[in-house]
Every structure is written in C-alpha cells, then in structure tokens.
Amino acid sequence: MANFTPVSAAIGGALIGFSAVLLALFTGHIAGVSGIFAGLVNPQTSDRPWRAAFIAGLIAAPVIVTPVGYAVPVPQMPGSYVTIVIGGLLVGFGTRLGSGCTSGHGICGIARLSPRSIVATFVFMAAAIGVVALTHHVLGG
Amino acid sequence: MSVLASLFCGFVFGCGLIVSGMIQPTKVLGFLDIFGIPSGAWDPSLAVVMAAGLTVAGTGYAVVRRRPPLIEKESLWPTKTDIDSSLLTGALLFGIGWGLVGLCPGPAVVNLATLSLPVIVFVIAMAIGMLAHDLWPARAAGAAPKALVSSTVADG
Numbered sequence: 001m002a003n004f005t006p007v008s009a010a011i012g013g014a015l016i017g018f019s020a021v022l023l024a025l026f027t028g029h030i031a032g033v034s035g036i037f038a039g040l041v042n043p044q045t046s047d048r049p050w051r052a053a054f055i056a057g058l059i060a061a062p063v064i065v066t067p068v069g070y071a072v073p074v075p076q077m078p079g080s081y082v083t084i085v086i087g088g089l090l091v092g093f094g095t096r097l098g099s100g101c102t103s104g105h106g107i108c109g110i111a112r113l114s115p116r117s118i119v120a121t122f123v124f125m126a127a128a129i130g131v132v133a134l135t136h137h138v139l140g141g
Numbered sequence: 142m143s144v145l146a147s148l149f150c151g152f153v154f155g156c157g158l159i160v161s162g163m164i165q166p167t168k169v170l171g172f173l174d175i176f177g178i179p180s181g182a183w184d185p186s187l188a189v190v191m192a193a194g195l196t197v198a199g200t201g202y203a204v205v206r207r208r209p210p211l212i213e214k215e216s217l218w219p220t221k222t223d224i225d226s227s228l229l230t231g232a233l234l235f236g237i238g239w240g241l242v243g244l245c246p247g248p249a250v251v252n253l254a255t256l257s258l259p260v261i262v263f264v265i266a267m268a269i270g271m272l273a274h275d276l277w278p279a280r281a282a283g284a285a286p287k288a289l290v291s292s293t294v295a296d297g
Contacts, residue, residue: 094235
C-alpha cells in the first residue's frame, strides 16, 4: 500500500465533515455538491446566491492554499475526450436521478443515517469498482 | 450572512478535498481498483476520508439537527425515505461515470481552479447531464418552480 496516506486522508475527511456540520448549523442546508451545483445551473432555481457562494468557496480553496504550500497539481484525466464527456454526462444525469453524489449521499446522507443514502452509496461504489475492474484489467486500459 | 457562511463552508469543504488528495482522479481510482489489493498497490485512503468525514458529520448532525439553523428560518433536511428505482438507477449511472473518469462533482468543481481543459469539458458535460434531467419536459411540467427548488435543495 505504497500510496496510502492515512493521516492526510483523516484530516481532509474531518474538514469535509466539519464543513457539512457548519453548513447545517448556519443555513440548514445539506453539503451535497451535485445538488448545490445543479441548482446553480438550472435557470428555474430561485435560491441561487448561497449556491454560487458555496461553489465559489470550493474553487477558491486551491487558489488560496497553493501559496501556503499545498500544491494542487493539474489532475490526471483519461486521455480520451469521449470518455471524459460520457463520464461527465453520466455523473451529471445520475446524480440528479439518484438525488446525490459522494458528498450528499456518501457523507451527509450516511451521517444522517438515511437508508436511501446508505443504499445509494453502496450502489455507486459497487458500480465504480466494477467499471474500474473492467477498464483497467479486462480491457487492459 | 447566508452567502458568507456558504462561501466559508465551500472553502473548508474544498480544503478537505485538497488535503485528503481526493481531487486527484488517480488517487480515487487507486481506491476503486480492488484488484490492487492482492498486489499491494491498493490505496485505502478514500475509506479513511469517509470514516473521518462520517465521524465528524455524524456527531455534529446529531447535535445540530434538533435546532433551527442560525441564519435561515428552517432546516431543509431531505424528507424522502423510499428506496425507489430512480435512486438505484441514478446511483448506478453516477457510479459508472465516476469509475470512468475518477471525478465526482466536488473534486471536479475544485479542479476548475487548475484551468485544465479536460476538467472544464467534464464539468460542462456534467452540467448538461444535470439539466437534461431537471429540464426534461415531463419533469419540468410536473414540477412547479417552487417544488423544483425544494427538490434540488433536499439532496446531495
């Protein structure tokens, strides 16, 4: 397990949980990024300011922490734009149909002990593990 | 005030994703690749991120949820409880997309700051996928704007 980084993972995870608690404490909202982002891009949404602020905070994070020593490298993405577009479409449509993503279901939902979120997290984890097994091993990508 | 609090929470959330390394798709894929378990290449970091996040959020929510929020008038906790086909199909499609690229919505948005073209393309495709769902004629006609807002608030 050469790539295992338990300490930074625990600190980072605690920060994510802390953010979710603060957002609930102050505004009563769930820190689910897919729901917040979808409401921002949907022209029919009326409560846009807090959504825009949360998304701006997310984007500001790397800009602010980079000078303090946390280099944020350009992410390594799949080589094919076809894969990237299909992946993006599936993530966008799937998170709306399934009412949440890794943050909304995986962190906030399970923390609320919501059976829906526990089931959803199990399903998307299993699907992602299956796809990685297929693309990295069976198809040899 | 609500905007300031949301901005700060987004910032802390983004810092958590950066510190944990979860903004790097290869790190996420290193967890999802369970064939790496026997060879020793598997990276369990994502499980630790979730365990720590759930410990803090679970404890905090248990305290916070009994009271109204400090700024807004009322809490917007999700109220749905039924495990229906939409939940299962949506989670399945999301999982497939996540496994293909290694990005879920949070890290994708944080990575916009790198101005990487593949990330920008991914986020645009994600937004189109979301709009395709939310503005589908049958759904848009069935949901008045107000109902639509609560349904987008009530989930992740």
